[in-house]
Amino acid sequence: MPRPKHVPADDLVLPDALAPDRPKGDQLREILENIATDAGPGRLIPSERFFAEHYQISRSTVRLVINRLVADGLLYRQHGNATFTAERPPRQIDMLTSFTEDIRSRGAVPGTKVLLALVESAGAQIAGRLNIPPGAPVFRLERLRFVDDEPLALERTNLSLDLFPGIDEYDWAAQSLHKTLEERFGVVPEWNDTAISAELPQSQDAALLEIEPSQPCLVLSGTLHASDGRVIEAGRSLYRADRYTVFTTARRSR
Amino acid sequence: MPRPKHVPADDLVLPDALAPDRPKGDQLREILENIATDAGPGRLIPSERFFAEHYQISRSTVRLVINRLVADGLLYRQHGNATFTAERPPRQIDMLTSFTEDIRSRGAVPGTKVLLALVESAGAQIAGRLNIPPGAPVFRLERLRFVDDEPLALERTNLSLDLFPGIDEYDWAAQSLHKTLEERFGVVPEWNDTAISAELPQSQDAALLEIEPSQPCLVLSGTLHASDGRVIEAGRSLYRADRYTVFTTARRSR
């Protein structure tokens, strides 16, 4: 008995045809994303050749789409065997998404108090982290972050004023830093680089966070980068460890 | 004056031709990886059509290679303009690489003492994290980890015995857990999922780590997954915060 073809399983609903007015790859991607999202992990996907024939498109087009989904971790392949749905890692949070989004996604109400917002000359350390010459103007922002009106974190961040001229003239209690960078300056955070450690807070910081100095804090220290490698911001934040946990996922690099 | 073509810059050394006996894509990938590694970020890459003509290969082949490098974060594209080298995020460490590799990469000598290695029935919590039925056999391993003969971490991890039969019969003081899983069971860690928090240690744990109970620890709690979604291990580890920092990077999902 010959090996059976990988046709769709009975319970797998597939559109009969693609709309002619939109990119075929996009439509196929949506179809496959739905399969991967609805089904659990390990679900068999119809073969590349099946999709090519079924939708009257080239197998190269199918492969292109599947390649991306594999790169995104939605599918995985077994050479000589088949393609399956993978389990999707939960969405990554820390530092790429803004504080506001992060807290909202955890189902709470974020709040902000600006402690400090000024322009100063970059010292050696900040200049190095921002990858700018020492003495260049730096916008320094310190904010106390609240969740449901309780203090959660003390955020200190630095941005190059040459890269973001006028960045010091916003109201950072109301405005999202990341959103402003994207909308006003067209800069999209592409990746970050964070060192996570635990420390007991200095007494002033403990007072701001309304904790005892014996209560540990998570320290998130890192830089945020654009795709061209420019450093968008360099910061160091103190989080109350009793109220905050960092969730992180890592994928094996291929 | 017409727009100049994106030919290689003068200082860019390119092999004249590809070897005929190896996949062309692989060779091109190596060439582009070298460019991306040697040059800093933001370096202009010759156009796809240039590579296609120069090496007498199809543009599709070139695109396939560049697609992967973009997915891996080594290059980035600007539609209608050009392709550039990106800054490479530093190598990801936590939990995907083994403790031994992690410590070695930090230039120190790792050590291990097995505190506990036994098989028990899965309680509700462990069963849930391992995604196995409650009561199923679980291999529980507790190890004290040393760096340069100083205690660094207390690792507690759980594995399904049904998934890895015989896993309880190795010497885990000498053997690498991840390496054994890969070599004996053909299971490759694909992604992890870690919650990072800070805590003061219980007094017994503090004693094992040779610290005061007032000294904070990093708590790494998470699961390690194979590409088919199976949970390889579920663990919770205590790291001395004065000696250990977690480095993590995240990339924007496309």
Next chain:
DNA sequence: TAGTGGTCTAGACCACGCT
């Protein structure tokens, strides 16, 4: 407007693995 990357075609042949 010319050169870039983005989508897509219609094939070929190879490498691998299940039955």
Next chain:
DNA sequence: GCGTGGTCTAGACCACTAG
């Protein structure tokens, strides 16, 4: 054996952008 994914070709046309 035969169906799977992996590599590769030689083109076409579209979308976008620097000069």
